[in-house]
Amino acid sequence: MPEIVGWVWLVVLLPFFGFLANGLLSFVAPRAKTAVSVVGVGVLVASFGLAAGIFGGLLGHSDGAPFILTFWHWIPVGDLQVDVAFQVDQLSAVMLLVVTGVGMLIHIFSVGYMREDDGYARYFAYLNLFVFFMLVLVLGANFPILFVGWEGVGLCSYLLIGFWYTEKVNADAGKKAFIMNRIGDFGFLIAMFLIFKTTGTLVFTEVFGLAPETFAVDGPTITAITLFLFLGCTGKSAQIPLYTWLPDAMAGPTPVSALIHAATMVTAGVYLIARTNVLFAMAPLSSAVVAIVGAVTALWAASIALKQWDIKKVLAYSTISQLGYMFLGVGVGAVASGIFHLVTHAFFKALLFLGSGSVIHAMHRAYSATDRHEDAQDMRNMGGLRRWMPWTAGVMWIATLAIAGIPGFSGFFSKDEILAMTFARGHDEVLYYVLWGVGTLASLMTAFYMTRMMLYTFHGPNRTGERERDHLHEAPWVMTAPLLVLAAGSVLGGLLNLPHVLPFHGWLTEWFAPVTGLGEFYRAEMHLEAGTEWSLLGLATLIAAVGIFVAVRFLRPAKLQPAAEAPEETGFGKVLFRKYYIDELYDLVIVRPLVWLSDRVLWRGVDVGAIDGAGVDGSARLARGIGAIGSWLQTGQVGTYIFIFVIGVVVLLRAVSGP
Amino acid sequence: MLLGPALGVSAILFSLGVAGVLLRRNVIIIFMCIELMLNAANLAFVAFAQQLGPEGQVIVFFVMAVAAAEAAVGLAIILAIFRHRQTVDLGDINLLRG
């Protein structure tokens, strides 16, 4: 084991110290913003440096076997032996870099973004805590430890979505996120129970080692395990049917959306499937379900994004859609491609969110300078912002081209790879041709809605307001610098895993071979002719170009009216704008009936009515009723009692003494 | 030796007590009648003790002690009721009615 790998605990612990220090500061010295920034950002920088070192150490030692570091016995009961242990291997090392790297940039950005906020220290405390839990998640060497991180990031997400907690919508959004995640966690727990029942262990390496001899390929047990695991993923990674929390989660500060709800936490589901790819490989049915859900989610969310006006909502649905691609990737068995898209997505989506944060920051400052209360996130109130914010506009265009899939940018390679793999699977099963079609359609929409967002935000006339216009400014360097770094990543990220037909191809795929190799035996061969691959690349380029072209050609930013004066949506546009009314549907079908059942039937009916009313108090009433009969015999006249008593004694004496 | 007459007197005393308790309305009188019954029982005990050994006499002491205690408590109750109600007539007292 390279010596530096032994220091991995410090990578994890540093953010935790940051949390403790900032948490303490938030109580004792909430105004000490410099100290908070130094601690908050400093621990991330150190963490990232160390993570990079560990990655480097692993580069030299890629013989395959994972390094397992055990710290202490956590839950030792009978055969159940759960240790607090970390697993450093190719997969977790990549995730380590993404989490600390992107996390570091977002922390730096936050220094500028949150500067004015009263809860500055609290914010950094939560953010540090989030990174801590995220690292636990990606490093955990067994299911329960992964679950610690899994729940912990959910907690931080909850706290950060509801960061401005005096607004009910924010608090509601946080709660919704936590509870929907818990529905997923239910699946995760059941999957763990099943795994423990069948294999008798929860340690990754042992489970994967035992899987081939324990489970029948495509058998009911392994299918159940993987489907329950996937239920967990749909909650955490916002897939159908548990995706509705993510758009609401935009209520949190924008850097939080970038870090948690785009780059890291929501990709945990993809990571989990990649981690357990052996199990999924043995359960083709579950893999197909993953792929189908992924593809459908990609299309579904992309279609909603077409009609959103809130800049963050567009990005939120875009995130759901892109996560769908990742699931499509891991679902068809292209684990490395899924993770590849995870990495490039972390770059360009974090960039988009931070860029939108920079826009919102400027808009917010402009509105508060003139004391006007307009929606600082509504694109109808923006327009032409590139004149004031050239840097932001520039880097966001880079990210847009990346996500739309223009050749040369990272998103092109990662998305194309997933679609190509899906297409390759179509050779054996027609289903995958359909999924490929769905994915391609979604990518057309992606190009369209992203261009739409950019046009309405940065181009055309400005709609912010006459007086506000003078207050629009580019963000400070502390915010733009991270954007530039992310932009570089968005451009160059594709180099990690170039297509087969290009030179230096498939580096990431090879890097992940030790992780994915175990399941390779069970997976269908995915191979494309060079000609097919070239035509797919060409088609992808065409799709992206058409999407962008249509948006530029047909959208008219000049005719748009500010949000306050905008006409109501009509027809299908309204259905899209209202997100297919899914929130309303869930409310009507699940939430309300459940509350009604609990309140009217269970509490007032069963508890107060039946058990207490009829049973408990009823028995008291019965006793009192019988007593009332007896009481009627009691006149209260002592004389009467004695008279009856004497008669009784005489009768008894007569009876006892006999004839 | 005198057992028969003693038991006879005891029975008469007891019956007088019972009759008094049943027929009189004044609580004080009823109380005295109860004492009368207790003493009738004491007489019977003493009479039997003549033949059966001293245990009967011991019991009499117990009964006397209990009677004294009862008198103290009972009179206190009667006094309390009188203060409260200005009457010691049983017909007016039905506190035991639920």
Place this chain on the structure above:
Amino acid sequence: MYDLLTAMGYQRWIIQALLVIPVIAAALVLALPASAKQVALWGALAEFVVSIGLWWVFDPTLATMQFEFVAPWIPAFGIDYRVGIDGISLFMVLLTTFTMPLAVLGSWKHIKTRVPGFYALLLVLTTGMIGVFVALDLFLFYVFWELMLIPMYFIIGVWGGGRRIYAAIKFFIYTFVGSLLMLVAILTIYHLVGRETDIYSFNYYHLLANIEVARPWAGWLFAAFALAFAIKVPMFPFHTWLPDAHVEAPTAGSVILAGILLKMGTYGFLRFAVPFFPETALDPRISAVVITLAVVSVIYGALVAMVQPDFKKLIAYSSVSHLGFVMLGIWAATIQSVQGAIIVMISHGVSTGALFLLAGMMYERRHTREIAAFGGIARVMPAFAAILTLVALSSIGLPGTNGFIGEFLVLVGSFETHPWATGIATTGVIFAAAYLLWAIQRLLYNREPSEENATLRDLSGREFAILTPLVVMILWMGLYPKPFLERIEQSARWFVVQVHEVDAPRFRLAAREDVEEQR
């Protein structure tokens, strides 16, 4: 530490000391009414300090009773003063001694009338509770069981809220009905065993070793025990005394009720009802009924908690839900599930006790428990908000807190034997998040604090002193539960073997001989 304590003869006097200290303290409280609070606090603290030694001297490698002490009490009827501690009762005793100083501190400002009486009753209650957990003579057990009922009755009835009389009587009669049936069962076993062996004794081991003779009546006897304990747990549908008692009791009363009294029900199952009649308890039909009720308790308690407008009532129903997990764990009878059940018992005592203390702190400030009266108070009481959030998360069962360890073990263990029931019970984790987070949101968030709430002050030093130990326990048990688990393990294992090897009475004898030998 071990050597030092052993040198002091700790093992010989510890249980007696634990039973006597509170009584002495209670007498002192009554003798010094002017400083009743202080005396009570010192008494409770002394009790706690003395009890801590158990942590070191307890031998985790033994499944049998330790620190046993026997003295004849009423030899004519074979009644002894016989006490001992094993892995199951160890933490119940420690939980009791740990909770009492907090309960005293939690009543500091709250109790203004008849102060000495209140604290004296609290201390007497301590003796009763510890007695229940250490008694190894069924008659002694019954005496302690009833002994703790009376102080609690007065605590609710005298110092309680608006409907305190109703709640107190309901609590008393409900529990009493069950315990009378239990008394009948105890006496029946006593006579049956006595007639068969010619040794009339209430000795736990004696009865356990010869319980075979009671087999023809096992169904009835088990039912009597089970009803007494099920009411105490409380299990649906015998739970309705709990919300009333909790809501009306003063803070200390609620803390003790939730923290310790409820555990007596599950402790009774672990110690008496199930080991005495394993073949009855685990009979498929009876087991199906109990497991169904346990699962119903989990879900039902959570759902009803969700819609409570009163914070204390919400916590009360959440207890029904949590104790459902314990029952599930006991009946699943695997090593994980039983250990998990005991851990849930401990951590429920810590977390729910903390929730009630926090509810009491809210009540002291605003004199209302209505959730709707609050909102946005995280703004004015940040420390309170932070601790309330942490405690609620532990009650939800977030990994890293104590709540997770117990629930996870119960579920993972129960899944082995009852996968469907466990699957349904697992949905409880969703509802737990729903009701607690919703309550927290309405208490702490949602709006700028209203005028009455804007001036609330944050936690005082005394309140920090109460909450800090609880927070430490929550995190300790969540992050490093091993010391707890290893002390419980052997006794839990004994329980599992005991109930599974129902056809191997030899094992029981062996267990008994072990105990005899050890003495």
